[in-house]
Amino acid sequence: MLKTSFFSSNISQLSPLPILSIRRQTKLKAPCVKMELSITRPDDWHLHLREGELLEAVVPHSSNHFGRAIIMPNLKPPITTTVKAVAYQKSILKSLPENCDFTPLMTLYLTDTTSPNEIQLARESGAVFGVKLYPAGATTNSEDGVTDLFGKCLPVLEEMVHQNMPLLVHGEVTSSEVDIFDREKVFIDKILSPLIQKFPRLKVVMEHITTKDAVQFVESCDEGFVAATVTPQHLVLNRNSLFQGGLQPHNYCLPVLKRETHRQAIVKAVTSGSKRFFLGTDSAPHEKRTKERSCGCAGVYNAPVALSVYAKVFEEAGALDKLEAFTSFNGPDFYGLPRNTSKIKLTKTPWKVPSSFSFALGDIVPMFAGETLEWLPSNL
Ligand SMILES: NC(=O)N[C@@H](CC(=O)O)C(=O)O
Ligand SMILES: [Zn+2]
Numbered sequence: 001m002l003k004t005s006f007f008s009s010n011i012s013q014l015s016p017l018p019i020l021s022i023r024r025q026t027k028l029k030a031p032c033v034k035m036e037l038s039i040t041r042p043d044d045w046h047l048h049l050r051e052g053e054l055l056e057a058v059v060p061h062s063s064n065h066f067g068r069a070i071i072m073p074n075l076k077p078p079i080t081t082t083v084k085a086v087a088y089q090k091s092i093l094k095s096l097p098e099n100c101d102f103t104p105l106m107t108l109y110l111t112d113t114t115s116p117n118e119i120q121l122a123r124e125s126g127a128v129f130g131v132k133l134y135p136a137g138a139t140t141n142s143e144d145g146v147t148d149l150f151g152k153c154l155p156v157l158e159e160m161v162h163q164n165m166p167l168l169v170h171g172e173v174t175s176s177e178v179d180i181f182d183r184e185k186v187f188i189d190k191i192l193s194p195l196i197q198k199f200p201r202l203k204v205v206m207e208h209i210t211t212k213d214a215v216q217f218v219e220s221c222d223e224g225f226v227a228a229t230v231t232p233q234h235l236v237l238n239r240n241s242l243f244q245g246g247l248q249p250h251n252y253c254l255p256v257l258k259r260e261t262h263r264q265a266i267v268k269a270v271t272s273g274s275k276r277f278f279l280g281t282d283s284a285p286h287e288k289r290t291k292e293r294s295c296g297c298a299g300v301y302n303a304p305v306a307l308s309v310y311a312k313v314f315e316e317a318g319a320l321d322k323l324e325a326f327t328s329f330n331g332p333d334f335y336g337l338p339r340n341t342s343k344i345k346l347t348k349t350p351w352k353v354p355s356s357f358s359f360a361l362g363d364i365v366p367m368f369a370g371e372t373l374e375w376l377p378s379n380l
């Protein structure tokens, strides 16, 4: 009942609000209160949907409750042109469940040879909303990424400023001499800071931030030009979760989970109400056997649990009144897109996460597989 009194005493502060209703279910033996939140339909500003059968298997977990998603281009081969992005968008739309209102916002995969003209085509298409920088070798399917941003990509970056096309960044250096836990911080110092100094009017989203350094960096930049997405796992797990009771491959993603102080800094930032941080799950499905083998893939499949996890984080921080801005307002505001108009409901009721999802080619294990969560999302 503790949480209920917390919640009730905060109702006035929450107004005009995400709260729909608090219902007392008197029929049950022990009186229990069911809390519900109504929030504007969220968007996911960083999502991997893959292709083919895997796409078909995972897309409903995002399209059920999210209105739009920024779709990552790191396919094999990657989505390097507008023509490919438009074709990929069509295949996503074809794979959607019936009667679902979900818009995939496409991205281009930046390479050393991307031309400024391609950026113009991307803008004209109306389908592409960002260009993704993967430093070559930094993460899953990044082999074709950029080897030398300042040496090879300046004309493209200039055109992006011109077209107001955001640069979405996997912010890690790749040098094997740099400790894996320091790669985000070194990237900020060596690449991101100089980039922003050179292009102060380039919109940059630092994707899936994992450190206090990233929080401080984003907070120090111009609000309209630099923002960050935050994943569920980087809000609730620290690097201990990789080794708890043995190696935990399903918690392995890149950038890798960091120490607790970093997690706490990220939680503080997103629950502060700052407009610079918004929802980007980085839901990254890999087949179970490719996660559990001797050289396992990086990526956490969190789409089925993401909204429950985000709500829990805001609840525990006493900041449920700020959840809706993080899930549904800050992202579209930064991208210059309208906010969604429909709503979803989050009900504080226990629900069990499936231990895996089967599809034609195998199984996918979600984050918090087999565990019980609260804040079940449903459509209104
Ligand atoms: N986050 C990950 O660990 N993996 C992502 C790539 C990425 O977002 O870096 C993937 O595509 O699997
Ligand atoms: Zn990444």
Ligand SMILES: [Zn+2]
Pocket (backbone or CB within 6 Å): 046, 047, 048, 072, 282, 283, 284
């Ligand atoms: Zn990603």
